[in-house]
Amino acid sequence: MSGQTVVVNLPSDSVTGIVLAGGASRRMGRNKALLPMGEASMIERAVQAIGKVSSRVIISTNDPKSYHFLGVECVLDILAGKGPMAGLHAALGASNTPWNVVAACDMPFIHEQFLQGLLNLAITQDTVEAVIPVVQGRMHPLLAVYRREVMTSLERKLQAEQYRMVEWVEELKAAYVNEEQLEHMTGLDPRKVLFNMNTPDDYEAARGFSSS
Numbered sequence: 001m002s003g004q005t006v007v008v009n010l011p012s013d014s015v016t017g018i019v020l021a022g023g024a025s026r027r028m029g030r031n032k033a034l035l036p037m038g039e040a041s042m043i044e045r046a047v048q049a050i051g052k053v054s055s056r057v058i059i060s061t062n063d064p065k066s067y068h069f070l071g072v073e074c075v076l077d078i079l080a081g082k083g084p085m086a087g088l089h090a091a092l093g094a095s096n097t098p099w100n101v102v103a104a105c106d107m108p109f110i111h112e113q114f115l116q117g118l119l120n121l122a123i124t125q126d127t128v129e130a131v132i133p134v135v136q137g138r139m140h141p142l143l144a145v146y147r148r149e150v151m152t153s154l155e156r157k158l159q160a161e162q163y164r165m166v167e168w169v170e171e172l173k174a175a176y177v178n179e180e181q182l183e184h185m186t187g188l189d190p191r192k193v194l195f196n197m198n199t200p201d202d203y204e205a206a207r208g209f210s211s212s
């Protein structure tokens with residue numbers, strides 16, 4: 001942590017927060033979104049963090065009953081079973097704000113300061129369509145910021161049955177933000193914030209981390 005103060009520039013009423021929670025969690029063997037992490041479930045942590053930087057939160061899922069207890073609006077995939085790009089597509093279709101901050105439900109160290117850092121960069125870049133973290137050469141399109149208009153190119157990809165999100169993101173006019181910039185912008189360790197859980201071992205590792 002650098003201790004840097006993050007300045008809030010973007011009014012939250014220009015931002016919709018989207019939590020992706022429509023996956024099958026096959027590798028985990030149970031719904032990742034409902035796993036407890038510290039005092040709350042994974043989905044509650046994501047909704048809380050994203051709710052601090054946006055005026056409206058949407059859960060993108062095909063299983064709204066599981067999230068009814070949260071009292072948060074759920075949006076169903078238009079193309080069900082096609083992965084996170086389809087989830088983002090449906091949620092952007094429901095959005096009415098220029099900027100949209102997206103997070104997967106399986107990131108235990110998600111932090112509003114990180115999201116705000118990405119949003120702050122987004123509004124200083126008139127021509128960019130997205131702000132995408134890149135850590136160790138790997139893009140992280142599931143914790144990122146998108147203009148609503150990217151829905152058009154996303155829809156084209158889905159119609160062409162091209163479901164590799166990184167390939168789509170590479171075609172966007174995006175600000176790709178490296179590890180050093182991310183740390184400077186947010187005051188947080190990007191590797192930790194961007195860590196995501198796929199397997200029971202990842203879950204154990206994250207729980208160890210969060211209680212230490």
Ligand SMILES: Nc1nc2c(ncn2[C@@H]2O[C@H](COP(=O)(O)OP(=O)(O)OP(=O)(O)O)[C@@H](O)[C@H]2O)c(=O)[nH]1
Nearest residue numbers: 020021022023024025026027060083084087104105
């Ligand atoms: N709305 C929506 N979200 C999805 C879909 N597939 C994955 N996600 C979400 O996207 C994020 C990354 O998902 P993955 O870990 O790649 O896939 P998963 O299906 O959850 O897990 P595995 O079955 O183990 O691959 C998670 O937040 C998922 O909930 C989908 O078809 N629709």
